[in-house]
Amino acid sequence: MNRGLNRILYFTLAITLAALWALPFMYSVWTAFHDEKYSANFQLGAPWTFENFFRAWQAAPFSLYFANTLILITIVLVANLILCTLIAYAFVRYKFRWAGFLFALIMVQLLISPEILIVENYLTLSRIGLTDTIIGIALPYLTSAFGIFLLRQTFLTVPKSLDEAAQIEGAGAWRVLWNVYVPLAWPIYLAYSLVSVSFHWNNFLWPLIVTNSPEVRPLTVGLSVFATVDSGVEWSLVNAATLMTTAPLIIAFIIFQRQFVANFMRAGIK
């Protein structure tokens, strides 16, 4: 009897919390599909419309912003995967005197991320003339301490016997890496990719500083430029634009929910 009551209690609590949690986002979505005048007057039976999306799409070059974001996350991800693998491999497979020191140095980036040093990083970029370029946005993130950390943990779990067996068969360092370590770390690569993509898709402050022209603006900056206005804000339009720019990630998430969750979990446990 007690347990039944408990269950109902917990269920109500859970549903209420989940509903409240979803409320702001759901209302934003609702507003995006309805005319501006309902944005401050919720009416259940209000007519649906796609008008806001059309207007938002035309008001700013969102397709360009999408392309920029895609290019950006691809550059960062590919560089991350390659560079972090190399560094992690070096740490795991080789002994050298300054290993501990170097590793500590790298882990500093976990706490002092490039945004913290935004002033100087911006000046550096300006000096080498890469402001207002996509590669400029990507540059500070090409090597990720988090990626190195994850991969090192993973590589450490690779059985030495496999490595030695490959060596006996005459494989050099690169072969061993490619044939032994990389395949075994495959789930971690996947997990890390998801984390990296969502991080860089959503990154705002650094790209805001680095970019000027619409040609290189990623989605987040494009959205903010769209939404901060000096004349009256049209909420239905802004919400439509917000939804448009976040839709791909959301749709991907809903479809691949279980994998997403599993992979984020994996990235965390290790």
Added chain:
Amino acid sequence: MTTSKSLATLLGATSLTIASAAAVSAADLEFYFPVGVNAPAVETIQALTDEWAAANPQHTVKAVYAGNYEETTTKALTAANAGQAPQVAVLLSIDLFTLIEEDVILPISDIANSDADKEWIAGFYPGFMKDSQFEGKTYAIPFQRSTPVFYYNKDAFREAGLDPEAPPTTWDEMIEVGKALTVKDDNGNVTRWGTRIPTLGLGGAWLFGGLVVSKGDVLTTETGIEARMDTPATLASLEFLLRLAEEEVMAPGGITWGDTPKAFLEGQTASMWTSTGNLAFVEENAEFDWGVGFLPGGDGPGAPIGGGNFYIFEDTTEEEREAALDFIRFMTSPESAAKWSIATGYVAPRPDAWETPEMKEYAERLPQALVALDQLEYAEREFATFQRAKVTQYLVDAIESVVTGNAEPAEALAKAQEGADKVLGDYQ
């Protein structure tokens, strides 16, 4: 080399020379501009830009929407520092000193020195030219200028038994009228405020400037090194804002700029103080009868002038400057200015723009558009000094601390003056 080869080389060289000679008078212009979400505004700029480009096929012009005013200035400066400045931009009139200090713009009067040009410059409203000049030279050309005006809901006036054709003109009237307009529901909560004056951020500082002007003083002068933050006028202005909240005419606490038009349209407030640039937005969305009047003033009418001017950048070639000047002349021509003004509600900066048939028809259809123009004679320049962002922040802090109840007006203003003097001391 064989004969044919040398002939080919000669031909090649000649054609190259001819081609580059033709290219000498061609310019590629990059034009930064700030506009809001308001889609018709962006389209209008694009249409005007395209029109000029079509009429001048030897040049190209690329209109770059760079965000709001602050962002556009930041981007222009950033680009200039990186050696990739645009050639021409519409930036805040008050950024004049910053742009001069960073040495990125040139005096337009230096390149517009023919008699025709001088006449053209003289054809702008003097009110708008006040903040375009420094040390005797004209650095900017007015483009999208505005003053804030008092929008009010005529239906609400009628409901409250007030004359819808007689908006308040003084601060005391504002309070009286405001009290009658405020509506509360059965729970005692206010469902409609009498008025709404943005007090947060730069928007709040802008409107505050208008209050100060109406008490007969100014916040800054044309030297750019003086900030008058601690004066009887500023004190009276802050006290007025506090009174509005005390008498329950206006919501207490900080009020944002961005939400104000929406609140007005939703009937959350019976009147609002905001830029004439919102005219088109209100016209399109208002579901009630509305009117526009002067800002109620302390000792008489007063308003700040705001908006953006055209600037030409220093890092440009002669051809680019010529092209830029021509572009600006086109954009501020009577027809273009009329189109821009009608699309947004900004005040067309030249009397001859108001004489065009389009503008006359517009003024007849929407007489509210004339109010900002009429108010111009009582308007003064917006807060502008060297190191503007830093110095304005002191003013913003003072206003915000007072309206949120965290400081008394006198001490807040004294503190702001101290801060401003410290920064500007370097320039004196």
Added chain:
Amino acid sequence: MNNRLSFRLAMIMLVMPCSLLVAFTHYPTIRAVINSFWNNGSSRRPSRFVGTENYHALLEDDRLAQVLINSTIYALGTIPLAIGLAIGMALLVNSRLPGTALMRLSFFMPTMLPMIAVANIWLFFYAPGIGLASQILDLFGLPSINFLGRTDTALASMMFVAVWKEAGLFMIFYLAALQSVPTNLKDAARLEGASAFRVFWDVVMPLLRPTTIFVAVNALINAFRLVDHVIVMTEGGPNSSTALLLYYIFEVTFRQRDFAYGATLTVLMVFLLGLLAIFQFWILNRKAHYQ
């Protein structure tokens, strides 16, 4: 592995990739320190060496004092709240109640959104009189609250936005941890008559400690790193009540164009983060002794 690292391999595998990292982490830190001893220059007045003048300005900066207080409150508020909510959510989602997949979607969704989208949504939500929060308050006959316009509610409102975004992500980490708690442990405790609460507090919580440490570190980093919502929603106001340290650095450097003072503030920030790191390390080491 005991292989020796050849010079060639070292260059390719370590030096080149790491130099990128160093270029944007360690090098800028050093440059920030150097630049903090020069004053801000412009085309008309080139920058000159001023020694510790910028640091004196730091000490006299009232706004900075408020910023530091804000950042502290913000960190101390968001981290425990996010962790607490995350544990609660994980427990609910992990239970055998119906609809957990939907619950999980609802809790995790905010994490997928960029902070500036979150900021827009909440700006709209908080708008006094016209936003959803006010509409709901109105339903209950309550007056609308000017969340972002009052100095006593603004920071808390921003903190809630951050928690809303983060808690779902932390929930996932706790879910992973919960699912790896051996059921026999819980069963054993229950057999001995322990209530559900006791089972949780005495058996499960200690096992969650590594996750909590991981989550807390993440939350701490985010509390300093993420200021997108401040830029979009309040610009540090009203009256500096929502200004966080990184936001202040952004405002001073890129809005007020004072790069020298920005560098000085950066040095301060790195110093504070360094202190925090050492402090964390010290705590972790102490805890390790008890293991």
